[in-house]
Amino acid sequence: MTQEAATPGPATARATPARTLLPLFLPAVVVGAVASLLYVGVSRLAEQLKDVLWTDLPDALGIGGYSSLWMIVMLTTTGVLVGLVVWKVPGHAGPDPATLGLQEKPMAPYILPGLLVATVLMLAGGPSLGPENPIIATNVALAFWAGRRFAPAAPGELWVVLAQAGTIGALFGTPVAAALVVSEALAGRQMRGLLWDNLFGPLTAAAVGSIVTSLLGHASFDLGLPPLGSPGWADVLAAVVIASAAAVLGMAGVRALPYVHKAFALLRHPMAALPVGGLVLGLLGCLGGPLTLFKGLDQVAEIARHPDNWSAGRFALMAVVKLAALVVATCCGFRGGRIFPSVFVGASFGLCAHALVPSVPPSLALAAGVLGTLLAVTRQGWVSLFTAAVLVSSPTIIALLCIASLPAWLLVTGRPQMQLHEDGSSVR
Structure with missing residues (x-):
């Protein structure tokens, strides 16, 4: 026996049967759609409140909407309102935001109302933060709670991954971003089956989240800039x-x-x-x-x-x-x-x-x-x-x-x- 024949080759991951992946489709569709609807709903509510605070109200008062005085007043007032939410609302609008990333453990459901109110006030009031962390945290918590309640046999991590992927797809307006994030997270874990098998559910949720966001006419990251020619x-x-x-x-x-x-x-x-x-x-x-x-x-x-x-x-x-x-x-x-x-x-x-x-x-x-x-x-x-x-x-x-x-x-x-x-x- 030659040395090449005696040396075992690398282990080959076995593909997951279609009958195992197919049951993931409907839950992924639901999670992706809900994730998009929540994101678009929060964003539009914040936009309407922003119009009131930065256009209607200063016009009624005869003050420039983006004058120095109004910016100081509005940002300080936003701090007061969000401070009241963090202080008084049950759950205190979640943990310290400086300690949170995109991928965190599910929060308790009672925290979510305060977190969403604080997020809408922040988006409308002018602080330099985006909606991604609170929206992902909310969708993850909702999906985890619903999954454990209505499908207790499914692993809890499944609902977390589906909600993260669906929300990222909605945020960026394309499922590719979610697929990249999930694949980056999977790189440090022991996967069962092929990479594409592991991406089937998250990619479905992300695709649904992105297409629902697009169908609702929400803005995306595409700026419509002129394409770059042949590089030198x-x-x-x-x-x-x-x-x-x-x-x-x-x-x-x-x-x-x-x-x-x-x-x-x-x-x-x-x-x-x-x-x-x-x-x-x-x-x-x-x-x-x-x-x-x-x-x-x-x-x-x-x-x-x-x-x-x-x-x-x-x-x-x-x-x-x-x-x-x-x-x-x-x-x-x-x-x-x-x-x-x-x-x-x-x-x-x-x-x-x-x-x-x-x-x-x-x-x-x-x-x-x-x-x-x-x-x-x-x-x-x-x-x-x-x-x-x-x-x-x-x-x-x-x-x-x-x-x-x-x-x-x-x-x-x-x-x-x-x-x-x-x-x-x-x-x-």
Whole structure:
């Protein structure tokens, strides 16, 4: 017997039979649809309240809706209202948001009403956070509760994964993002069966979540930017430099997070920390302008449509102010996620590079800036790469971003993340 014949080959994963996967289809469809409906419902409610607070009310009072005075008043008032929810509502709107990531254990159902109210107030009031963390947490808790109640034989982790995938599909408007996140999570686990077998349920939930969001006409990450032409060596260099520099900027926010969190913790009470945080955010809004308020996705579309309307200095100021506002909002207790505002930080930084070097295409500069910032803030490579690529929707951009992600990843991997342990120390 030869040495080659005596050496056992690698174990081959066995495919899961279709009769095992098929029962996952209907629960995944339901979870994906509910996840999308909740996300769209919360977003539209927040948009309607935002119109009242930032247009109707100041018009009735004869005050400029985005004047410095109104920004300070509105952000501080939002801090007071969210502080009341965190203080008085059962469940206190969930754990400290600085300690939470995208993938967490299911919360108790009684926490969810306060969390949703705090999220709507935050989205309408102007703090620089997105809806992703609270919406994912709510959908996970609802799916886990319903699954354990109506299908107790199914593993609890199944409902968690389906809800996460469905919500991510709804948030990004495409199931690809959810598939990448789930596959990244599965990479550290012992899988049963083939990868595609493990993705069948989550991908179904994500596809349904994304298509329901699209059918309801909700905004997506696609900015409609002009596609990038055939790249040259200068484009490769520009992508690498911009993504790496954006990663360094993002890491500045990561490094500041525990210190800012400790400062707000000294206030000891949500009715102190949140109003003070709102006041600080209002002052930052006065410095950076109205575009640095809110979750940032609509504002990214605005600066991307007319990149020549702002100078390099203005773009740099907006990027720094938005990053500072993201850190402050997270540390003082507003409930929200960090991906949406990070996209604005990266987009502003990239367009700053375009303004400094006009030969760099704005689409490339924006995508590379978003890539580097998200790598630093989320520490999730697939999400960062996908989000940056989908903003431009150009096949050419993907190869450039893959190259640019390598040095940027080396700058951030193994370093503190933009998430804290309960004792206030940084997660690594």
